[in-house]
Amino acid sequence: xxxxxxxxxxxxxxxxxxxxxxxxxxxxxxxxxxxxxxxxxxxxxxxxxxxxxxxxxxxxxxxxxxxxxxxxxxxxxxxxxxxxxxxxxxxxxxxxxxxxxxxxxxxxxxxxxxxxxxxxxxxxxxxxxxxxxxxxxxxxxxxxxxxxxxxxxxxxxxxxxxxxxxxxxxxxxxxxxxxxxxxxxxxxxxxxxxxxxxxxxxxxxxxxxxxxxxxxxxxxxxxxxxxxxxxxxxxxxxxxxxxxxxxxxxxxxxxxxxxxxxxxxxxxxxxxxxxxxxxxxxxxxxxxxxxxxxxxxxxxxxxxxxxxxxxxxxxxxxxxxxxxxxxxxxxxxxxxxxxxxxxxxxxxxxxxxxxxxxxxxxxxxxxxxxxxxxxxxxxxxxxxxxxxxxxxxxxxxxxxxxxxxxxxxxxxxxxxxxxxxxxxx
Numbered sequence: 001x002x003x004x005x006x007x008x009x010x011x012x013x014x015x016x017x018x019x020x021x022x023x024x025x026x027x028x029x030x031x032x033x034x035x036x037x038x039x040x041x042x043x044x045x046x047x048x049x050x051x052x053x054x055x056x057x058x059x060x061x062x063x064x065x066x067x068x069x070x071x072x073x074x075x076x077x078x079x080x081x082x083x084x085x086x087x088x089x090x091x092x093x094x095x096x097x098x099x100x101x102x103x104x105x106x107x108x109x110x111x112x113x114x115x116x117x118x119x120x121x122x123x124x125x126x127x128x129x130x131x132x133x134x135x136x137x138x139x140x141x142x143x144x145x146x147x148x149x150x151x152x153x154x155x156x157x158x159x160x161x162x163x164x165x166x167x168x169x170x171x172x173x174x175x176x177x178x179x180x181x182x183x184x185x186x187x188x189x190x191x192x193x194x195x196x197x198x199x200x201x202x203x204x205x206x207x208x209x210x211x212x213x214x215x216x217x218x219x220x221x222x223x224x225x226x227x228x229x230x231x232x233x234x235x236x237x238x239x240x241x242x243x244x245x246x247x248x249x250x251x252x253x254x255x256x257x258x259x260x261x262x263x264x265x266x267x268x269x270x271x272x273x274x275x276x277x278x279x280x281x282x283x284x285x286x287x288x289x290x291x292x293x294x295x296x297x298x299x300x301x302x303x304x305x306x307x308x309x310x311x312x313x314x315x316x317x318x319x320x321x322x323x324x325x326x327x328x329x330x331x332x333x334x335x336x337x338x339x340x341x342x343x344x345x346x347x348x349x350x351x352x353x354x355x356x357x358x359x360x361x362x363x364x365x366x367x368x369x370x371x372x373x374x375x376x377x378x379x380x381x382x383x384x385x386x387x388x389x390x391x392x393x394x395x396x397x398x399x400x401x402x403x404x405x406x407x408x409x410x411x412x413x414x415x416x417x418x419x420x421x422x423x424x425x
Contacts, residue, residue: 008060013092067225098177112156145169274299
């Protein structure tokens with residue numbers, strides 16, 4: 001007999017949605033009218049559908065913090081909605097030991113016509129808490145949310161950031177044993193995200209709450225979650241230690257120039273054949289430790305020798321923010337000028353502790369006549385993605401490390417002014 005305590009037990013879980021047909025919901029008069037109008041144009045079979053989740057099974061022990069990752073549409077949000085009892089599964093079973101607090105998409109859980117204060121009491125009542133228990137938590141919730149000034153304003157007038165502040169404060173500070181958090185935290189400002197990350201760590205270690213955390217932020221996942229679930233196309237791909245699952249997930253999402261440029265294009269003067277990031281042993285890496293140097297390898301084919309040819313790369317965050325640029329003139333003389341025709345391999349070295357933790361895109365192009373009338377020869381755009389992680393997470397409170405664009409270590413020294421008798425005259 002297995003005596004191990006389980007907070008969440010999921011067995012053979014599946015959720016099927018019907019394509020083009022009615023979903024599970026209460027049908028209003030407006031819905032009925034719209035449905036009758038759309039019916040002649042709806043050619044989907046009544047039985048046609050797709051499985052948002054299929055045959056998913058796992059256990060989560062009390063006090064565990066488990067990350068859930070996967071691409072958009074992998075089934076992450078559907079899983080949390082089933083665990084939160086917002087929707088019911090098509091097949092399989094879910095057993096939950098304890099009260100569940102959840103923070104899913106903005107708009108879930110609060111009544112827009114009620115004030116922030118009223119919604120706090122409503123949420124507590126739904127969880128089965130008595131009025132005096134909610135009152136005992138009220139100050140803690142209000143202080144954490146930092147919206148005391150708007151506490152008696154209907155939440156329909158809140159900005160999305162204010163809404164998330166209050167929703168997270170309620171979910172994290174109520175007397176629940178299980179906390180479910182979706183990517184909704186990305187709506188808040190950076191300072192509040194740090195605060196939320198710290199709170200989730202606190203409630204798991206100090207209060208013993210079980211936390212399931214959905215995020216696309218791999219650095220945050222590494223910092224907060226000892227173990228991780230990877231969902232792919234609605235199925236459980238892997239559940240193991242976070243560093244292992246994240247590494248495998250990032251390897252699966254790598255963008256490589258080989259995917260669109262397998263052969264030489266004879267019509268191009270310059271043709272990028274491959275781009276990748278390699279470590280000191282020459283192994284390809286889609287995720288890099290910021291304590292180690294990063295090498296970008298470009299393999300390209302040159303049809304003819306081109307006077308004035310130079311290469312250019314830019315590195316951006318996944319939100320499009322430009323982080324840094326480099327071209328082949330960074331180390332003069334320009335190493336691409338007048339190369340012989342054929343295949344060439346270029347290494348671009350980024351020193352250790354340059355890029356901060358996060359996900360990045362690389363764009364590249366080739367051009368000529370650097371100093372006047374620049375002519376772009378080949379510009380395939382974004383050709384690669386990679387992730388940088390910072391294992392020295394004690395550096396500040398930012399997810400994955402110290403935060404910011406760069407992780408450079410600066411020299412600190414105590415300045416002592418020389419006595420006036422030693423100063424030069």
